[in-house]
Amino acid sequence: xxxxxxxxxxFGGTGDLAIGKILPALFRRWRAGQIPEDARVIGxxxxxxxxxxxxALVAGxxxxxxxxxxxxxxxxxxxxxxxxxVGEAAGWPDLAARLAGSGDRVQAFYFSVxxxxxxxxxxxxxAHGLAGAGTRVVVEKPFGSxxxxxxxxxxxxxxxxxEGQIYRIDHYLGKETVQNLMAVRFGxxxxxxxxxxxxxxxxxxxxxxxxxxxGRGAYYDGAGAxxxxxxxxxxxxxxxIAMEPPARFAPDELRDEKLKVIRALDPxxxxxxxxxxxxxxxxxxxxxxxxxxxxxxxxxxxxTHISNWRWAGTPFYLRTGKRLVAxxxxxxxxxxxxxxxxxxxxxxxHANVLSIRLQPNEGITLKVTIKEPGPxxxxxxxxxxxxSFAEALAAEDHxxxxxxxxxIMDVIRGNQTLFMRGDEVEAAWAWTDPIIAGWEARGDVxxxxxxxxxxxxxxxxxxxxxxxxxxGIK
Ligand code: NAD
Numbered sequence: 001x002x003x004x005x006x007x008x009x010x011f012g013g014t015g016d017l018a019i020g021k022i023l024p025a026l027f028r029r030w031r032a033g034q035i036p037e038d039a040r041v042i043g044x045x046x047x048x049x050x051x052x053x054x055x056a057l058v059a060g061x062x063x064x065x066x067x068x069x070x071x072x073x074x075x076x077x078x079x080x081x082x083x084x085x086v087g088e089a090a091g092w093p094d095l096a097a098r099l100a101g102s103g104d105r106v107q108a109f110y111f112s113v114x115x116x117x118x119x120x121x122x123x124x125x126x127a128h129g130l131a132g133a134g135t136r137v138v139v140e141k142p143f144g145s146x147x148x149x150x151x152x153x154x155x156x157x158x159x160x161x162x163e164g165q166i167y168r169i170d171h172y173l174g175k176e177t178v179q180n181l182m183a184v185r186f187g188x189x190x191x192x193x194x195x196x197x198x199x200x201x202x203x204x205x206x207x208x209x210x211x212x213x214x215g216r217g218a219y220y221d222g223a224g225a226x227x228x229x230x231x232x233x234x235x236x237x238x239x240x241i242a243m244e245p246p247a248r249f250a251p252d253e254l255r256d257e258k259l260k261v262i263r264a265l266d267p268x269x270x271x272x273x274x275x276x277x278x279x280x281x282x283x284x285x286x287x288x289x290x291x292x293x294x295x296x297x298x299x300x301x302x303x304t305h306i307s308n309w310r311w312a313g314t315p316f317y318l319r320t321g322k323r324l325v326a327x328x329x330x331x332x333x334x335x336x337x338x339x340x341x342x343x344x345x346x347x348x349x350h351a352n353v354l355s356i357r358l359q360p361n362e363g364i365t366l367k368v369t370i371k372e373p374g375p376x377x378x379x380x381x382x383x384x385x386x387x388s389f390a391e392a393l394a395a396e397d398h399x400x401x402x403x404x405x406x407x408i409m410d411v412i413r414g415n416q417t418l419f420m421r422g423d424e425v426e427a428a429w430a431w432t433d434p435i436i437a438g439w440e441a442r443g444d445v446x447x448x449x450x451x452x453x454x455x456x457x458x459x460x461x462x463x464x465x466x467x468x469x470x471x472g473i474k
Contacts (some may be wrong), residue, residue: 013043174403
């Protein structure tokens with residue numbers, strides 16, 4: 001279904017995010033017929049380009065996507081470019097003139113620039129009459145580096161825009177499986193009655209990457225895995241797993257419930273945190289960031305609890321790291337053993353596991369116990385009830401939008417359900433800050449782990465001490 005005609009201005013339109021994620025996503029939605037022909041996408045950045053050279057830049061970046069014989073011209077036709085430096089007055093009147101008189105078209109501004117520019121950008125938009133009530137602004141992570149800086153960003157944006165106009169992207173929320181998690185939880189009778197500490201032994205959330213810090217070393221070394229991944233992505237997954245059923249699938253209903261989860265999170269004890277740094281001769285983390293004494297973690301595992309009726313006593317184990325053995329994002333809901341085995345000790349222990357896989361191969365698997373086929377007596381075996389979305393849905397929808405496609409279209413439609421609200425982000429930092437302050441005060445040094453491993457051994461111990469173990473990353 002096509003969205004309404006819109007003007008989308010991408011500040012930072014020549015940057016990695018715009019070229020690598022936003023424009024390819026727009027192109028795919030264009031190809032799917034969702035973007036109307038009179039939409040306008042205006043790249044704005046400091047580079048000295050014009051419409052044609054910008055289109056050439058974008059065409060080059062999209063070439064692999066388009067493939068031989070593919071048609072890009074239609075999409076390039078909706079692209080324009082404006083040279084604008086947020087710190088300078090030039091270019092703004094021209095942009096304002098271009099956007100003037102577009103009637104009731106949706107107007108959105110994507111702040112694909114460093115967060116340090118958000119305040120100035122919002123001010124400029126206001127000064128040039130571009131911050132009207134219908135305007136939407138889109139911002140990306142990192143939304144601050146602690147509670148104080150997140151508050152400043154929220155305040156700077158709130159000076160010119162209402163909360164209902166601000167779309168804070170966490171692209172994990174745009175993933176098909178994440179939404180399916182809500183469908184599975186709240187669309188079935190089967191799971192929700194068991195979704196509590198009485199039946200769930202613990203929950204594991206793993207986001208493993210095979211890549212290192214790449215070209216983001218300078219930023220990353222000032223952030224680390226806790227700020228870069230846990231405060232936002234893992235926190236959002238935890239919220240969706242743990243929240244109470246919202247009354248409706250609607251922005252504030254959902255975000256109210258997520259906020260309650262964050263506020264109920266316990267502080268994390270020092271011995272429930274394992275920090276790591278990947279290490280290899282000549283190819284380790286410290287070499288990658290050019291800081292031989294760096295104490296920033298490229299891996300973190302931690303255990304936390306949610307102090308409410310539903311989850312009291314159920315640990316949540318979170319881990320994420322770079323340069324690990326496989327790329328895998330998965331939530332495992334580990335159910336308790338059956339209270340009594342009628343099959344005797346030799347049948348072994350079996351427990352249900354609901355695995356929600358975000359990548360690769362998005363899908364949901366329920367591990368159930370059945371009788372081992374054959375004449376061998378009553379032997380039990382675990383088998384997966386597998387719902388791979390690629391297979392299950394392939395026939396109906398070849399063109400399933402990825403996270404960025406979905407979220408950008410949600411901005412145009414004015415649907416904030418899958419975006420973070422300002423108070424959520426602040427609450428997440430309020431939980432994160434003392435954890436980081438704690439290890440800084442202790443002078444904690446991350447444990448080395450080998451490139452291509454599953455992380456530091458201490459993360460295994462974190463589980464073993466509780467008589468549990470991580471599900472495999474691969
Ligand atoms: P980048 O350095 O590649 O691009 C920055 C862009 O901002 C360029 O187009 C540049 O011309 C423009 N710019 C810089 N200063 C400007 C100014 N004063 N006025 C106008 N334009 C200016 O950065 P990026 O990787 O595209 O990231 C942009 C933002 O998105 C950052 O906050 C980053 O942390 C965040 N982010 C990026 C990614 C990613 O995949 N690259 C993912 C998530 C979040």
